Structure formats: structure tokens, C-alpha cells
Amino acid sequence: MTNEKYIRQISLPNVGESGQEKLSEARVLVVGCGGLGHAVLPYLASSGIGTVGIIDGDTVSKSNLHRQVLFSENDVGESKVEVAKSKLEQQFPEVETLVLNEFLNGDNALDLFKKFDVIIDATDAIEVRYLINDACVLTKKPFVHASVYRFQFQVATFNYKSSGTYRCLYPNPPKTVQNCAEAGVMPSTVAMAGLYQANEVFKLILNIGDLILDKMLLIDALTNEQHQFQYQKKDISFITQDFFKKIYIEKKIKTISYNEAKKLDGLFLDVREKDELPKLELENYMQIPLQELENNCSQISKNPPVFIFCQSGKRSAKAFQLLKEKEFKNVYCLSDNAPEIEYEEKENSLYSG
Amino acid sequence: MKINYFGEIADITNKTSEELKLANPSVFELINHLKSKYDLVEEDIQIAINRNLISKDNNRPINKTDEVAILSAFAGG
Numbered sequence: 049m050t051n052e053k054y055i056r057q058i059s060l061p062n063v064g065e066s067g068q069e070k071l072s073e074a075r076v077l078v079v080g081c082g083g084l085g086h087a088v089l090p091y092l093a094s095s096g097i098g099t100v101g102i103i104d105g106d107t108v109s110k111s112n113l114h115r116q117v118l119f120s121e122n123d124v125g126e127s128k129v130e131v132a133k134s135k136l137e138q139q140f141p142e143v144e145t146l147v148l149n150e151f152l153n154g155d156n157a158l159d160l161f162k163k164f165d166v167i168i169d170a171t172d173a174i175e176v177r178y179l180i181n182d183a184c185v186l187t188k189k190p191f192v193h194a195s196v197y198r199f200q201f202q203v204a205t206f207n208y209k210s211s212g213t214y215r216c217l218y219p220n221p222p223k224t225v226q227n228c229a230e231a232g233v234m235p236s237t238v239a240m241a242g243l244y245q246a247n248e249v250f251k252l253i254l255n256i257g258d259l260i261l262d263k264m265l266l267i268d269a270l271t272n273e274q275h276q277f278q279y280q281k282k283d284i285s286f287i288t289q290d291f292f293k294k295i296y297i298e299k300k301i302k303t304i305s306y307n308e309a310k311k312l313d314g315l316f317l318d319v320r321e322k323d324e325l326p327k328l329e330l331e332n333y334m335q336i337p338l339q340e341l342e343n344n345c346s347q348i349s350k351n352p353p354v355f356i357f358c359q360s361g362k363r364s365a366k367a368f369q370l371l372k373e374k375e376f377k378n379v380y381c382l383s384d385n386a387p388e389i390e391y392e393e394k395e396n397s398l399y400s401g
Numbered sequence: 402m403k404i405n406y407f408g409e410i411a412d413i414t415n416k417t418s419e420e421l422k423l424a425n426p427s428v429f430e431l432i433n434h435l436k437s438k439y440d441l442v443e444e445d446i447q448i449a450i451n452r453n454l455i456s457k458d459n460n461r462p463i464n465k466t467d468e469v470a471i472l473s474a475f476a477g478g
Contacts, residue, residue, distance in 0.1 A: 080478060082478055083477075083478055084478040169478075170478055171478055172476060172477050172478040173476065174474055174476050177474075194478065195474065195475035195476060195477060195478055196475055196477035196478055197408040197409055197475040197476070197477055198408075198477075200407060200408055200475070201475065202474075202475050217447070217454070218447065218474045220444060221474075222442075222444070222445035222473060222474055223442055223444065223445055231409070231476075231477055233477055238477070238478065241478070266407060266472070275407075275452065275470070276452060277449045277452050277453070277454055277470065277472065278452060278453045278454065279447075279453075279454040280454065280456070
């Protein structure tokens with residue numbers, strides 16, 4: 049096959065035939081098929097990257113369409129990675145597209161990362177960034193990060209050769225942060241962030257230019273201001289296989305939907321404060337606010353399953369870890385929380401008469 | 402000293418920058434100020450002085466001409 053398709057980039061002195069060869073041999077994994085993923089993926093594929101992997105367990109929803117431009121109205125409800133794969137293969141048939149229709153977790157991250165040369169963090173959840181970071185440290189893979197808050201975005205490449213990691217920039221997950229769903233975002237902002245990531249990947253594979261290493265680039269799309277912040281490298285020797293197992297595998301939260309949980313004979317544990325709305329009247333229901341849970345665990349029987357919920361899922365995740373530490377074996381977080389449970393119960397009572 | 406706020410922090414402080422006058426400006430005094438005035442959570446912020454992120458445990462003085470930035474991790478994508 050001739051390289052006619054790529055002639056415009058091959059004619060760049062710092063790419064050339066040998067650069068194109070490097071791109072065609074490269075294997076790049078994109079974690080997350082949301083706004084960032086949609087900016088990165090078409091350009092990775094169009095440049096002739098040999099293998100593009102995508103992992104995401106989500107389905108397309110209508111609120112994705114304004115920035116996730118591979119998706120159309122007909123795709124709503126479909127698996128994001130399957131739709132992205134079919135669109136990319138149609139437009140760039142020479143690129144091998146490997147997809148995994150699940151979320152990245154402690155069980156799949158290490159084996160998956162070993163199969164790729166570069167990992168792209170295109171997620172929208174901070175906890176996953178620590179998983180990506182730590183898995184990249186253990187598998188010795190570089191990763192290109194971007195994240196967005198309204199009109200601002202941060203970009204950096206981590207763990208490349210002896211460079212710093214995400215934990216050098218942000219040592220621990222924050223206690224309070226928002227995501228796109230809560231904060232809002234314009235498609236152009238997230239697309240710019242994703243294109244900076246694609247640009248980092250090209251420089252890394254072609255070994256040209258300067259990567260954003262040991263510093264973070266912050267761009268404000270409203271004011272056009274750019275800032276580069278240098279950070280100090282920190283000791284990351286605590287990121288070991290044992291650490292990884294403890295943080296991401298043993299403490300992994302098991303979830304179940306409210307309707308599935310109702311089929312099992314267990315306890316619904318509400319860890320909200322007593323005055324929070326909506327008030328729920330459920331069978332097998334107990335309310336112990338998160339703050340009081342540690343001292344009141346003895347009220348909960350250890351044998352039947354415990355289904356924890358709160359208002360949004362944040363407190364139930366903390367309660368899950370607490371009960372695990374108290375050696376409760378059969379614990380789940382409900383994927384539905386109080387507002388959804390109230391809705392489900394209303395629907396059920398409508399149908400039952 | 403000039404202090405710039407980024408991301409969600411600028412929403413909390415309700416401004417993107419301000420001129421701050423502290424009696425004896427230092428890292429600890431700045432952190433205390435941010436905690437008491439804006440209720441910022443110390444663990445969730447990073448401080449850069451003249452574009453270098455600094456250790457929050459090291460109470461170095463801050464000069465009047467220093468440019469300070471308060472940053473946090475962004476979640477969206």
C-alpha cells in the first residue's frame with residue numbers, strides 16, 4: 049500500500065517515512081470514550097496509528113451528543129465503544145480498533161496496559177486517574193492526561209522514562225470535585241484538550257519536540273491564557289503490586305441495581321442524615337447516617353446481603369469501605385440512590401394498581 | 402502579592418485573581434487565610450509560587466512580588 053493518504057504528514061521533515069512507520073507500529077489505548085476520547089480518537093486513527101484501543105463500559109446518552117461527535121441520535125442507548133469502533137473502522141479501515149465494553153478497574157487494568165505503548169487518560173472521574181497512574185507505574189507505560197473544568201483544561205504527560213507521575217502533581221484524590229455533568233462544558237473546550245493529548249502522543253511516538261513532562265499545562269479557553277506549572281518529583285516507591293491489590297482490587301466496590309437487590313433477601317441501609325428528602329418507606333430498611341455508622345455496625349446482621357445507598361453514591365461508597373473493614377462480607381452499593389429508589393417505588397405502585 | 406485562582410477554586414472564591422496583603426506573608430499564613438476566608442480544603446489544593454508548585458509543609462516566606470496560583474485537580478472529560 050502506498051502512503052499517499054499520509055503524504056502531507058510524511059512530508060514534514062520531523063516525520064518522514066520512518067516516522068510514519070513508527071506511527072503504524074504504535075499501539076495506543078484510550079481510556080474513556082467521552083468528550084476527550086472523541087477528540088483524540090479520530091486523529092489517532094487518521095494519522096495511521098497501527099492499533100487503537102478503547103475501553104469504556106458506558107452507553108450513549110442524548111446529553112453526550114453535543115461533544116461526542118462520532119455518535120448520532122440513532123446510537124442513543126448503544127455501547128459507546130461498539131459505535132465508536134464501527135464509525136472509526138468505516139472511515140479508517142487500515143487501523144486496527146480493539147474495544148472493551150467495560151469500565152477500567154483493578155482487575156483489568158494491568159493486563160490491558162501491558163498490550164499498549166501509550167495510555168491516554170480520557171476519563172471524567174478523578175479516582176480512575178489514580179488507577180491509570182498506578183497501573184502505568186507498575187506496567188512502565190507513559191500516559192497522557194487531560195481534564196476539563198468549564199472553560200479551563202489541564203494537560204500533561206506522566207511516567208515517561210524517568211518523569212513525574214500524576215501523584216507528584218496531585219498526591220491524593222480530592223475530597224470535593226465536580227465532573228462535566230455537574231459543571232457544564234462547551235464541546236470546543238473538551239475537544240481542544242483532547243487534541244493537545246493527541247499532539248503529545250504524536251510527539252512521544254515520533255520522538256520529536258518537547259513533551260509536557262514534570263509540568264502541567266493549564267489553558268483558559270475564555271481568556272486565551274496559558275500557564276505552565278512545574279512540579280517536584282515525589283517518591284512513588286509505595287506503588288507496588290501489593291499496594292495496587294489493596295487499593296483497587298480488595299476495596300473495589302460491588303454494585304447492584306435497586307431492582308436486582310429487591311430480588312435478594314437483604315437489608316437496605318440508608319446512610320443519609322435522618323432529615324434528608326426523599327423519605328423512603330421500604331421493606332427491610334434501616335437508616336444509620338454515615339457519621340454514626342462506625343459505632344452502630346453491631347445493629348446490622350453480618351449474614352444477609354447489605355445494600356447501601358445515600359443521595360448520590362458518595363457516602364455509600366465510604367460506608368462500603370467501612371463495613372468491609374468491619375468484615376462484612378456480603379456488601380453492595382446500590383447503583384440507584386434515594387431519588388431513583390423513590391422513582392422506582394412510585395412506578396411499581398402505579399403498575400401494581 | 403498577586404494570587405490567581407483556577408478551576409473550581411475560582412468559583413468558590415468568586416474571583417479569578419486578587420491582590421492579597423498579609424502581615425508576614427508565608428506559605429502557612431496563606432493556607433490559613435484561604436481556609437478561613439474561603440473555606441478551602443487544604444488537602445485539595447496545590448499552591449504554585451512563580452509557577453512552581455511548592456510543598457505545603459514547608460513554611461517558606463512569600464515575597465510581595467511573587468505570583469501565587471491556587472490549583473486543584475479537574476474532573477471533567
